[in-house]
Amino acid sequence: MPSTDHSPAPGEPVLVLLTAGPGGAPTPRLADPAAPHLTVTDQGATRGDGLFETALAVADASGVFAMRKPGAHLGRLAASAAALLLPVPEAPVWEEAIAAGLAAYADANEVAEGDRLAVRLTVTRGPEVGPGEPPRPSAWVLLSPAARPDPAERRAGVRVLLLDRGLDSTVAERAPWLLTGAKTLSYAVNMAALRHARAHGADDVVFTSADGYLLEGPTSTLLISRRGADSARRLVTPLRQKGILAGTSQSVIFAAAQAEGWALGYGPLVPADLEGADGLWLVSSVRGVLPIRAVDGREVPVDQELTELLQGWLDADVDPGDHLTGDPVRDEH
Ligand SMILES: Cc1ncc(COP(=O)(O)O)c(C=O)c1O
Incomplete structure (x- = not known):
């Protein structure tokens, strides 16, 4: 007690x-x-x-x-x-x-x-x-x-800006003192990025590295769904080694998706990978699964059924297993 x-x-x-x-x-x-x-x-x-x-x-x-x-x-x-x-x-x-x-x-x-x-x-x-x-x-x-969760917000989705974080994608190995993969209290930059987005007509942010890779949101992980050449659904997220936080929500969703037979992939991803997706989401523990409906002002498809499926997987709270620690599967797209 x-x-x-x-x-x-x-x-x-x-x-x-x-x-x-x-x-x-x-x-x-x-x-x-x-x-x-x-x-x-x-x-x-x-x-x-x-x-x-x-x-x-x-x-x-x-x-x-x-x-x-x-x-x-x-x-x-x-x-x-x-x-x-x-x-x-x-x-x-x-x-x-x-x-x-x-x-x-x-x-x-x-x-x-x-x-x-x-x-x-x-x-x-x-x-x-x-x-x-x-x-x-x-x-x-x-x-x-x-x-x-607000069903209206989940249906409406969020408009994101791609914002340069100013660090290249090798920084995690080259400069570990920048603590890019740690959840430190130094979130002033993340909050400033969100304010910048809101001042420019968007709701949220996807950071990119200075050398052009997709990274993460200021408080969320990016997920992309698309169909491969074999038309099987594939769930993809940026490669953690590019200096992003290992998302616990992403790892639970990946474990559930894998159990359902989905193909999985960890980047590296670039902004062109956002084109032609069936769905893009920002995911995090408290806000859950939020569909992205526009990137830099350009509308992208929002699939409500897929959003509900991913949210259901997050709510099922399955054991994330080895999706937590590493990048067990690589995307061969
Ligand atoms: C930078 C960053 N990436 C990703 C996430 C999502 O992490 P989780 O799914 O574990 O909540 C967060 C959560 O706050 C975050 O701050």
Whole structure:
């Protein structure tokens, strides 16, 4: 049982702090999300030095919340931590904190089947410490009510701009300190790209590399469906080695598609690969599967049935297996 400084009110986000206890092992503690908890020297705030994960939890018919693909999110959190050389709590500590937060939210609220929570795990490098002192990372879980998917938004789709991220596609190997495949707190560039898109008549973004490859959205993974020469359906996504985040939603959708006999492919992909597709989507844990309806102002086909199929695969929450870690299949298009 976590210790409690706070009883959540109905509708309020639930905060679980992972505060270092005696001996240094972090223990979960329910705390007031509206109260201050970080110092002004926290390097998450001063340098964007830290990492996060955002997952979705959905309530079942008995009003019990379960977080989707916990192993995938905790695995990616550990990979981001390794890239940042950031000491983070072990998976069982996160699991305990998440379970405590989900239970606290359910206790404080009338929960209906299908209610959703965005579960955000964050670790920062913590306050500046003196030379020789051990680091004191700050870690917490914040659970916030999330809107149910909007069928109208899913039907309408999003207009995207292709925006140059300014880094070439070899950067992940050449300059690992740029942390391109890690989910770091430094998302100011991603948010600026979204604002740029909105100021120019679009809703979202697909980044391209300086040498012309398709990468990812600022908060999502790109999926493309098309038919091969044999007219079999193929689901394709950019090659992760080009410096993008390994999407957990993409990996679950790929595992389900493979079980249904679809051919799969990992890029490399270029903007010309967006032509002639049966469908293009941005996928992510909380927003789900969003069809793209225009690229740089040019309309592209939106296939509602395919969108529902992909969303159903994401909701089925199958084990992503080896689609999580690597690029097990290459596209031979
Ligand atoms: C840059 C980036 N790519 C892809 C994704 C999608 O990841 P997931 O499907 O694991 O939510 C995200 C999620 O926020 C992201 O920030």
